[in-house]
Amino acid sequence: PSDIDFVGRELFKYQESWYGNKMLQAILNFQRGFEPQDTDIIIASFPKAGTTWLKALTVGVTRPVALLERSKHSSDAHPLRLDNPHNLVPFFELDLYAKSSKPDMTNFSSTPRVFATHVPLHTLQEALKNSSCKIVYVWRNVKDVLVSYWYFKSALMKVEAERSLLESMFESFCRGVSYGGPFWEHVLSYWRGSLEDSKNVLFLKYEDLKTEPRVQLKRLAKFLDCPFTVEEEENGSVEEILELCSLRNLKNLEINKIGITSRGVDHKNFFRKGEVGDSKNYLTPEMEKRIDMITEDKFGGSGLKF
Numbered sequence: 606p607s608d609i610d611f612v613g614r615e616l617f618k619y620q621e622s623w624y625g626n627k628m629l630q631a632i633l634n635f636q637r638g639f640e641p642q643d644t645d646i647i648i649a650s651f652p653k654a655g656t657t658w659l660k661a662l663t664v665g666v667t668r669p670v671a672l673l674e675r676s677k678h679s680s681d682a683h684p685l686r687l688d689n690p691h692n693l694v695p696f697f698e699l700d701l702y703a704k705s706s707k708p709d710m711t712n713f714s715s716t717p718r719v720f721a722t723h724v725p726l727h728t729l730q731e732a733l734k735n736s737s738c739k740i741v742y743v744w745r746n747v748k749d750v751l752v753s754y755w756y757f758k759s760a761l762m763k764v765e766a767e768r769s770l771l772e773s774m775f776e777s778f779c780r781g782v783s784y785g786g787p788f789w790e791h792v793l794s795y796w797r798g799s800l801e802d803s804k805n806v807l808f809l810k811y812e813d814l815k816t817e818p819r820v821q822l823k824r825l826a827k828f829l830d831c832p833f834t835v836e837e838e839e840n841g842s843v844e845e846i847l848e849l850c851s852l853r854n855l856k857n858l859e860i861n862k863i864g865i866t867s868r869g870v871d872h873k874n875f876f877r878k879g880e881v882g883d884s885k886n887y888l889t890p891e892m893e894k895r896i897d898m899i900t901e902d903k904f905g906g907s908g909l910k911f
């Protein structure tokens with residue numbers, strides 16, 4: 606089946622989610638061709654749910670803490686000071702398999718390899734072929750995701766964020782017709798996966814990362830088998846990584862102000878406000894009510910709460 610999204614683009618349904626034609630090809634290539642390693646880490650998310658932040662935090666906890674001490678001017682400085690999280694952690698379907706059905710993986714010299722994806726868990730699992738990769742998922746309030754997406758799309762199109770686009774995106778979202786959508790089924794796929802296999806699927810929430818970053822970072826590090834030592838906890842390493850990965854810090858790094866990702870997106874577009882509840886300023890009470898009702902309907906009984 607096919608449908609039209611908010612910018613009039615034709616999307617195709619594959620394994621219960623929607624994708625553009627090129628993306629679908631990339632996903633098929635990924636599912637067929639990826640050779641997973643048990644040490645791989647995969648960051649998964651619905652677009653605009655906090656992917657960039659989680660990529661940064663994952664790079665932060667999996668690289669030696671000692672790198673934090675290096676000057677940002679040295680060539681072996683911390684990778685997050687030298688490059689954007691999206692270049693350090695490429696997406697399977699947007700970067701690696703979008704360019705080639707056999708992408709060159711030799712760049713991933715460091716172990717563990719860290720990748721990302723916006724596809725739901727069942728689609729990802731087909732590519733992982735029963736290997737025991739670690740999957741970390743981040744989700745976020747759907748209303749903030751929608752508003753963030755609206756700003757992001759407008760920035761990509763190099764236009765002001767106009768209400769007419771927000772309104773058509775809202776309609777598409779409610780119908781579930783957007784890249785990787787429906788949003789709710791996407792979240793539920795990983796939620797169920799984390800309940801069934803908590804050793805390999807970690808389920809994080811953007812809002813929790815905002816309110817208790819220390820607790821959530823330690824959870825992430827433990828899950829990835831690189832827990833902070835007592836000494837590291839006492840000497841401020843947890844805070845140092847959080848500070849390095851903070852929106853303010855990443856946004857102000859020169860590389861993120863001027864650089865572009867390998868697929869041509871300005872790095873700066875990934876950093877906006879990073880607030881919880883910003884959608885209140887843009888959605889009408891009617892829009893909020895309608896999307897809240899869908900959320901209640903879809904998440905009711907699953908144990909998931911906003």
Ligand code: A3P
Pocket residue numbers: 650651652653654655656657658661749752753754756850851852853855875876877878879880883
């Ligand atoms: P807003 O548009 O609400 O500000 P993604 O990384 O999945 O594309 O999501 C982008 C959203 O995450 C944007 O939200 C962006 O500002 C926010 N974000 C990016 N980096 C962040 C960070 N280091 N800390 C907190 N939020 C961050």
